[in-house]
Amino acid sequence: MCDKWGEQNTVSQTACLSGLSHVNRVDDGSPLADLLDERRHLVALAHRMLGSADDAESAVDECYRRWYALSDGERERIPVPLTWLTAGVDRICRVRRALPHPEGAAGAVRPTVPNVIVARPGVAEPTTLRQHDAVVHAVRRALVAADADLLLPLLAPDATAFFDGGGKIRTLVAPVHGRDRVARGLLRLLDRSPHTTLAAHSVNGRTGLVVRHGRRVVAVLSLDVSGAEAVGVWVVVNPDKLRSWNAGHRP
Numbered sequence: 001m002c003d004k005w006g007e008q009n010t011v012s013q014t015a016c017l018s019g020l021s022h023v024n025r026v027d028d029g030s031p032l033a034d035l036l037d038e039r040r041h042l043v044a045l046a047h048r049m050l051g052s053a054d055d056a057e058s059a060v061d062e063c064y065r066r067w068y069a070l071s072d073g074e075r076e077r078i079p080v081p082l083t084w085l086t087a088g089v090d091r092i093c094r095v096r097r098a099l100p101h102p103e104g105a106a107g108a109v110r111p112t113v114p115n116v117i118v119a120r121p122g123v124a125e126p127t128t129l130r131q132h133d134a135v136v137h138a139v140r141r142a143l144v145a146a147d148a149d150l151l152l153p154l155l156a157p158d159a160t161a162f163f164d165g166g167g168k169i170r171t172l173v174a175p176v177h178g179r180d181r182v183a184r185g186l187l188r189l190l191d192r193s194p195h196t197t198l199a200a201h202s203v204n205g206r207t208g209l210v211v212r213h214g215r216r217v218v219a220v221l222s223l224d225v226s227g228a229e230a231v232g233v234w235v236v237v238n239p240d241k242l243r244s245w246n247a248g249h250r251p
């Protein structure tokens with residue numbers, strides 16, 4: 001069993017993935033800290049080229065929109081996504097610099113990323129608030145310990161996880177189905193950052209989990225619980241949806 005966070009509550013840099021195979025598969029996603037660094041790198045590049053924070057964010061959003069327009073197979077054939085994204089942002093910025101800027105415009109119009117509405121799986125077994133809280137806290141302890149052996153029994157065999165990046169963070173696109181894949185995805189997302197913390201917090205009126213990188217909220221997890229197992233996990237990393245958390249106004 002892996003060492004726990006202890007009093008520091010810091011996610012370990014290397015997840016203990018005993019009992020899980022093919023950990024580094026492309027469909028396991030990427031560590032959240034790496035994805036945040038990736039976006040910061042792209043925004044900094046666009047800002048240097050365009051000279052405007054709003055225009056830089058817009059160019060990066062456009063690049064991510066093009067990334068998600070690729071098929072799953074096309075994305076999987078890209079060995080280093082950051083290289084592809086960097087080249088894409090560079091091309092977008094060069095094109096935008098060559099275009100005349102509309103008079104009186106405050107910046108480029110940001111592309112709209114359509115919301116994907118998914119039906120939550122039905123909760124078959126009634127769950128009390130105490131049971132719900134117990135499962136959430138147990139999931140937190142398993143993630144804090146980065147221990148798959150603790151996490152797997154807390155997930156239903158047909159558990160599903162949804163990752164909402166809003167087209168602005170390179171998260172998994174399709175829902176993740178099955179206990180093993182959900183566990184891999186969650187452990188992978190929280191891997192590799194000594195500055196990441198995980199705490200239980202009220203989310204939409206029920207106990208959920210809040211991930212912070214330093215003092216900044218970078219992800220919010222809500223769980224649907226049936227009996228003693230989580231049947232659904234919603235992971236929000238979309239910076240637009242997290243803005244109120246970082247402004248001090250929690251939903």
